[in-house]
Amino acid sequence: MSVALVLVCVWGAAACAAGLAPRRYHWPFAWALIGTGIPLLGLVTMSMGPAMGLIGLVAGAVLLRWPILRAGQRLAGLLAPQEAEQPREHPGE
Secondary structure, eight states: OOHHHHHHHHHHHHHHHHHHSSSGGGGHHHHHHHHHHHHHHHHHHHOHHHHHHHHHHHHHHHHHHHHHHHHHHHHHHHOOOOOOOOOOOTTTT
């Protein structure tokens, strides 16, 4: 078994353990996992090839789905056109 594969397994176990931690630690653990996962993904891609790198990318996205979803929501909010707010009419007035 290669060193990169062992490190990926340790990273996955750490991601699962971070999910079991109290809620206030989820985002700090997520940032730490993202920071260590990106170089680890490069190591896996270099040592095992692009197919395993792609599998590792998908596995990391599955484990860290909430940071990815939140980043997508923020990006969609930044790209959405800003409309001027219209005064609302209240029914019965």
